[in-house]
Amino acid sequence: MNAEKPHVVVVTGLSGSGKSTAIKAFEDIDYFCIDNLPLPLLENFLQLCELDMPDLKRIALGIDIRERNFLTNSERIFSVMEEAGYRFEIIFLEADNDILQRRYSQTRRIHPAAPSENQLLQAIDFERERLRALRSRATRIIDTGTLSVHQLKRLITGAYSHLDQSEQVSVQVLSFGYKYGVPLESDLVMDVRFLPNPFFIESLRDQNGSSEPVRSWVLQWPEVQEFIADYCTLLLKFLPFYIREGKRYLTVAFGCTGGKHRSVVIAEAIAERLKQKSYHVKVFHRDIHLE
Numbered sequence: 001m002n003a004e005k006p007h008v009v010v011v012t013g014l015s016g017s018g019k020s021t022a023i024k025a026f027e028d029i030d031y032f033c034i035d036n037l038p039l040p041l042l043e044n045f046l047q048l049c050e051l052d053m054p055d056l057k058r059i060a061l062g063i064d065i066r067e068r069n070f071l072t073n074s075e076r077i078f079s080v081m082e083e084a085g086y087r088f089e090i091i092f093l094e095a096d097n098d099i100l101q102r103r104y105s106q107t108r109r110i111h112p113a114a115p116s117e118n119q120l121l122q123a124i125d126f127e128r129e130r131l132r133a134l135r136s137r138a139t140r141i142i143d144t145g146t147l148s149v150h151q152l153k154r155l156i157t158g159a160y161s162h163l164d165q166s167e168q169v170s171v172q173v174l175s176f177g178y179k180y181g182v183p184l185e186s187d188l189v190m191d192v193r194f195l196p197n198p199f200f201i202e203s204l205r206d207q208n209g210s211s212e213p214v215r216s217w218v219l220q221w222p223e224v225q226e227f228i229a230d231y232c233t234l235l236l237k238f239l240p241f242y243i244r245e246g247k248r249y250l251t252v253a254f255g256c257t258g259g260k261h262r263s264v265v266i267a268e269a270i271a272e273r274l275k276q277k278s279y280h281v282k283v284f285h286r287d288i289h290l291e
Helices: 019-028 039-052 070-083 097-107 117-130 132-137 149-160 212-219 222-244 262-276
Strands: 007-013 032-035 058-062 087-094 140-143 170-177 188-191 249-256 280-285
Touching: 007 019, 019 032, 019 058, 019 087, 019 149, 039 058, 039 070, 070 087, 070 132, 087 132, 097 117, 117 132, 149 170, 149 249, 149 280, 170 262, 212 222, 212 262, 222 249, 222 262, 249 262, 262 280
Parallel strands: 007 058, 007 087, 032 058, 087 140, 170 249, 170 280, 188 249
Antiparallel strands: none
């Protein structure tokens, strides 16, 4: 791997799943961004960037089904980038059909694969099938169905804002509620529903895990302290191996029933211990305000 080559992120996925939002998030953290670059220009574009802008280290490219040659030429394109020594990855954004349908009905935009509004569902299914092979090639898949625009931006920013530190890994610690679904972007998922639940304490029920009363109540239990210590030991043992293999980000998710109490406390506690070991850590509570 040539360390002087720019880090290139290809942002792709289903129409309506948040590609434009992701590109804007990359812009906010100083990636040089281009949306829908014609593919025949890609190789020359990267060469020009390297020759004329040698200080340019981070590039994000938004490419989707509107670029008609992308699907048929994607493997050749990726091979060219790999042979040239570029550090690149593919982020694939997706969401369930009902989510995509609702987003299109709210914006009243026409799906790029649909000849009319009445054929929206067929267009989504068609696009999903066409992108199946590309999805299997992706280095990161993000389900945006449960994410707001701001949450998606924070997710991108947290994972990619510090990647100039090539020998470090960005750890995102995520809390969630199982009743809202497991976050598909997670690399490691831990169910903490076996821990004592403050939901059944009337004075704590309406508070969340970021409040001191809930935090103190959860952390008072010996099994909670034992779990935090053991899980941190496991993470700290294996994080160097992720770094050795070139892993640039790791998402560790903790889930409780509603994502409001236990998972929040555990995520904060784990993140704090990783920070004490000088890891770059971001915390994201996906479902804390949904209850």
